[in-house]
Amino acid sequence: MTLAETLIAVWQQALADEKPVVELDAKRYRVQKTRAKGLRTVDFEYGGHRLTGIEQNPRTASRWAELARKGQRIMQFSSAGRYVGNVCEAKLMRYPAWTALGLPD
Template identity: 40%
Template sequence: MIDSATLLAVAEQLVSGKNLEVEGKKFKVTRTGSRHLRTARFELGGREYQAIEQNPEKPSRWGQLAMKGHRVVQFRDLGTQKYVAVAVDDKVREYGSKS
């Protein structure tokens, strides 16, 4: 289980600044090539993750929420290459959990 409060803090920092801080370490926020979406790699609990701003042009429900102005950030575990959670505004949903 991933700390939801930390993921919310990462999502907020991702969309509002050029750096983010997790567990006392600073990580650089960059932009993707074609869509210029914000992204950042960070470490949490000994694992490496990537936070990715949702592309509002995607037809998924997350893309539709982003298009409507919601802050949607996807989180990917770089060890497994699987998406593990999504933050929408002030809520975090872990994939594979029933919450």
């Protein structure tokens, strides 16, 4: 499974299917909720890279938040403290940090 496919799988299981645990290649990662805003979050690994997925906060001013307010399910992904992409309704968008961090296709 590619990294892109993995991010979509995490989005599918955590947000679309609302599963409490994400399963990737026989490994299980618990879906948690942030204390302050109750946003779903999951920490996982891919090819030696640690990544975090967090549900888009609909209460911010970004265009992604606007889509979340309209009912779209969006998960932002970060690695090494930088946002590398997001998945919105099963469609991946990569950010420049993806390449800068040398993440695999």
